[in-house]
Amino acid sequence: MLIRERMEETRFSSAEKLLVEDICNHSEELQYLTVQQIAQRNFVHPSTLIRVAKKLGYHGWLELKEDFLAEERYLTKHFQKIDANLPFLPTDGITTIAQKLTALEHSTLDDTLSLVQHDELNQSKQLLLTSQQIKVFGSNANRLISQDFLLKMNRIGKSASQATPGEEAYEAFNMPPDSCGILISYTGENHNLCQIATILKKSAIPFIAITSIGDNEISQLATCSLKMTTRERLYSKIGNFSINTSVTYLLNLLYCCVFSENYQQNLDHLIETGALIDKRPSTVAVMAETPIAKSIRLQDSFLPN
Known part of the structure; x- marks a missing residue:
């Protein structure tokens, strides 16, 4: 749930409600105003801002202000020229549809990258590296x-599997201590996945949540x-x-972070196993594998010509 949505659902006093309305209607000015200035323009005591923050689950006003402004910046950045829900119109021709879909993909990737936080990504990477078993939980398309x-x-030797539909809760209960989970949920409020998150939390099994911005139950329970x-x-x-584009990108990002930890070893392993197993023919030169190409190591590509 976004902070604006929590503000709409939270019960405030009359004075607090007027303050919240002013904050929402003039969010672009918020970063330049002190507590005293905000209080004066709304004819309230500065302590009213603290009460509003605490009713929204924050320790103080500055913490609420920082999160609110970060959320506002995200919502007003990217997707200014494309609608994620209706990216093309019924009057658009196929070439226009192709162009708009490409624009949507670009906007989605830029948007997702802006949400990636180094510490959360690094913690996710370490969880995957140290886990002997990785299990992914999701619903519908996410599976x-x-x-x-x-x-x-x-293929790089990391044991990873998907929870069996209908058996997810049982499999969550039976995950060994040296495992970790990945829960994928757009809303973060899916009943079945919330149940799984609770099971993993109680069992001290760490898990990564891939979910929407804002506050939701799964992200609250997640390790990262x-x-x-x-x-x-x-x-x-x-x-x-x-x-779908965003989830694919984040899963690819996790894979790349794990791969990079033992880059040359993983690359050699993929080339060696591919040479033994992948016997697909190709008449396109760029796809062709040669004995020389199969034996090239990473450092060789950096040798001077």
Whole structure:
């Protein structure tokens, strides 16, 4: 839930309600105003700002202000020329649709990257590196999206699997201590996934949440969180374009972070196993593998000509 949404649902006094309305209506000015200035313009005592912050779950005004401004910056950045829900119109031709879909993909990737926090990403990486077993929990399309991530992780020797539909809670209960989970949920409030998050939390099994911005139950329970682009409505849209692109990017990012920890070893392993197993023919030169190419090590590519 976004801070603005929490403000709408929280019960405030008359004075507090007027203060919240002023904050929402003039958010662009907030960063330049002191507590005293905000209080004066709303004819309230400065302590009113602290009470509002605490009712929203914060320790103080400055903490609320920082999160509120960060949320506002995110919501007003990217996606200014494209609608994530209706990226093209019924009057658009196929070339225009192609262009707009490309613009949507670019906007989604830029948007998702802006949400990546170094410490959360690094903690996620360390969890995956130290876990002997990785299990992904998701619903509907997220299960399909994660299959490529699982394939890549298994090919570099990291044991990763997807929870069996209908058996997720049981599998969460039976995860060994040296494992970790990945929970993918756009809303972060999916009942089944919240149940799984609670099970993992009680069992002291760490897990990564891939979810929307704002406050939600799964992100509260997670060991660490990666935020996906949060622009789509739940169902009044053409398709889950930005959500799917964002989740795919974040899973690819996790895989790349794990791969990079033992870059040369993993690369050699993929080349060696590929040479033994992948016998697909190709008539396109750029796809062709040669004995020389198969034996090239990373450092060789940096040798001077």
